[in-house]
Amino acid sequence: MLRPDVFSRPLTWWARGAMVAGLVATAVGAQAQNELPAAQVQALSQKLSQRLPDFPPVQSARTTPMAGLIEIRVGDSVFYTDANGDHIIEGQLIDTRTQRNLTEARLEEINKIDFATLPLRDAIVWRSGNGSRRIAVFSDPNCGYCKQLEREFQKMKDVTVYTFIIPILGPDSRTKADSIWCMKDRTQAWLDWMLQGVTPQRPLGQCATPAQRNLALSQRLRVRGTPAMFFEDGTRLAAAAPMNVIEQRLDRAARASR
Template identity: 50%
Template sequence: MLSSLISRASRTAAAVALGTLLSHAAFADEATIRKTLPERLPNLPPIDEVTKTPIPGLYEVRIGTEILYSDESGNHVLQGHLIDTKTRTSLTEARINKLTAIEFNQLPLKDAIVWKNGTGARKIAVFADPNCGYCKKFEQDLQKIKNVTVYTFLLPVLGGDSPQKSENIWCAKDQAKTWLSWMLENKTPPRYMGTCSTPIERNLELSRKYRINGTPAIIFTDGTRIPGAIDAERLEKQLVASAAATKPGLTTTPPATSN
């Protein structure tokens, strides 16, 4: 009995000791990486966080919302996507999405064009360029969704006359009608000849802050973001999932224009 207790206590002590050693080793590796990388890469911005990855000996180095990978000694650095081959997903992309997650109630909705179908009870935000073909396709699919309010942030990133079109749409007497007429019916927005203040520069800055690099970019009330257009079926499923995940009272919205 006594020998059994001693044996069990020994195993517990060994496990604790091993855990302590591993923890100290991890801290030592982090300290080494934090010291070595800035010394060898003088232009490297300050390191915010160093964490272990699922791969032994490989560490994630976070600089703001940028992700690098380093060995435990800081001798080698990798930049790119870390792929989980079992799930065929990018661990890097998942991490960046978490770092750049957008709280829906923090979006400056006053800077968006607003329209709704039905009750408008469900809500999404979309960053869109008026000359984006995928945005037009997505806008068509949006018309099939019931009881949704859509907040469109004009994001003229494609060049050409995208900035002018965005300004004409925003400055129109009926923003939502002008936007939908262009996106759904290809009716060119009338050129605005007066003086009008637009949120376009703020939208561009917002896109840089959240690393929105293309259009459309879709934001749901639970913070889920999807880059690129999706069809009506997938959109409906994500709206249901986001509504289930969103706590009551999370979002606040200004009055919307009925479609």
């Protein structure tokens, strides 16, 4: 589906029809993926903005392994076009020989973060075993998928989980977030609520919470919903996922960070 925050409604149905081409796997010989010159990128961007006023500026463009197909980067997304900018495709480009999803790999590269720069002091932390594998998660206390993910985490070994609470689902989420953070044992309060539904009690007095900082951080990292996971190698997973998928990503990230 086309994202409404990228295109206007009239463009949505038009581009959706073109998406079929983006789903067709490439069966041509591999070729180098080269960045296009700045002048060519600017020309493409101008042409697209003239023809499609709601289309955002093109930040960069490069060739793809499929002859004649150009990848253009728009924010944290990629689209495909021809050299003249006469057509736009949104979809998945897949190499049939290796069964590698080239679009997915590119988005992973574009959206990487520097895990070491995360303000972990603003996160609730718990670990199992030696805690050698690390993951950061953005969660809302009233998010059902976040609760499901928290249950998956409990089955894992040798992991450290940093949870940045972002109260995005209404005033009650902020109340719970602040109450949990201000508890003497905030980690236990978080787990009690997420796993057992034990409502956090508002502690006596007040304490400073990182809620606003966490919200600002989530915006900078373009977190659009909860849960959102970031692995130690900087890659992200913007949705709840089965345990085996998370385990694979944790292992891969741990190997890459050694």
